[in-house]
Amino acid sequence: MHKMHNTTAGRIFDFFNHIFLLLVAIITVVPFLYIVAGSFASETELATRSFFIFPKEITTDAYRYIFSTNSVIRSLGVSILVTIVGTIISMILTLTMAYPLSRRTMIGRNVILNLVLFSMLFSGGMIPTFILVRSLGLLDSIWALILPLAINPFNLIIVKTFFQELPKELEDASKIDGCTEFQTFWRVMLPLSKPVIATFTLFYAVYYWNDFFQALLYLKDTTKWPIQLLLQQLVMVANVGIGDIAEASLYEPPEESVKLAVIVVATVPILLFYPFLQKHFAKGVMLGSVKG
């Protein structure tokens, strides 16, 4: 920390700087607070008060309503399933592919690496990929949400670079001990890669949780919609309700707060993991800025 030569101008700047940054932080967070507050507020309060952070009376009607219908629970289930299965598949594919590519002596390594790099420059695009997914029979299957983007080539390259920078002596030593390459990878390399594994697990998990576009493209069957697509239809496509008509008669659907409650439900998992996300994503940015 360098010594401050604080002039009056400097102090005035500091004062306004602190205030300004506080305002930036508030502007960032307040919309979320309003959404949460509104989801617990009554319909009349939402209709009459234009903005509030603390509802006058707290009601869980909106949540009781959305959890009394099938669609939100089903969509949450799909999202959770896709996030877990997708992240596992992506991590297995990424790690097992990155390790061999990190071995400079492997014959054919450059061909495969160039194949990967070229796919980052040029892609067939939306329609040819759609035709492929369709001809694989994956339309209306949740595999369509996972397989087409299972490996993120940027992540692959960063993990490869990480493996490459682990001391080569470790490989030699385990080779002398009679380990196969897979055993070396499994017993020596992976335990050393825990921070990287954590970072990219979170990268993939956030991607799978947040994505709605794959579902929009490939899923016509509304019972397989992940929560993001359900939310989009609910908020942005006019007159789309949730739940079946028979179920809706149980409660008077509090329309506005239901929208807010679904936003909250779709956000909560991200907020639960936020401390980890903040830490590991920052690491990922740093890893990514080191070129391989």
Place this chain on the structure above:
Amino acid sequence: MDSVVVKQPRKKSKWAKMGKEKWLYLMVLPGLIYFIVFKYFPMWGVLIAFQDYSPFRGLLGSNWVGFEHFQYFFSNPDFLRLLRNTFILALYDLVFFFPAPIILALLLNEIRISFYKRAIQTFVYVPHFMSWVIIASISYVFLTTSGGVVNELLEGLLGEKINFLSSPDWFRPMIIGQIIWKETGWGTVIFLAALASVDQEQYEAAIVDGAGRFRRLWHVTLPALRSTIVILLILRLGNFLDTGFQQIYLMSNSLNRSVADVFDTYVYFVGITEGAFSYSTAVGLFKSVVGIVLIVGADRLAKKLGQGGLF
């Protein structure tokens, strides 16, 4: 130049070596299959841009039409509209969003109370982790003319409402505003890291030379960020056409489509919604090719500026 006699045993040892490392190939195989199936098959599928593709006849059975779809696209008023929309959004992004994280990082860097700094960071990073659906939903809730917070406020202040969500005039400011709100905080991470690595002795030397705070900012801090800024700028130019599809799709509707449509959303609407596979693939291919040119150009530029290239 090797003679055949020398080559022969070498080749054998190559196979022997590959056999010894069979585990490596087994491990690389699933990933390789992924790339071939999901990345390279669609590249081959791009050929339908030169066909009148019919799903029943397939890629091999459909009629070839050469550059017909491209000619149609370039002579179509849609082409100039898409180019214009993409270009203006990218330019706005560059002018209004790009400097934002740099400024915020510099301001954060001036905070000496580390607890305060960390608290601010924790807050401003949050929206980065939210999906575009969440961001767009929140925008709808706040901006709608039927009871949205912003419009209630405007009605009180100006006596009239502004229909941000469907007005073509407000589309671009809204998109850029969302990007600034979502990504400025997170964008500081890379700049703060660069600032953390500035040699403190440089500051001390500047102080000895009598430099005040703002001169230190100008002569020490900003130069330290220069290479990061240049690299990110070049990367941005390389991805100039990549306006965020999800965001634009979510914020566009029939009323603002004249300014909202960009290449990706156009491909989606024409291809998936209307089923014009060949034509929309041609549009997508045009964008991909221009994209490659831009990235390779950006890479050349990076090398010229002594940044060592992008790949």
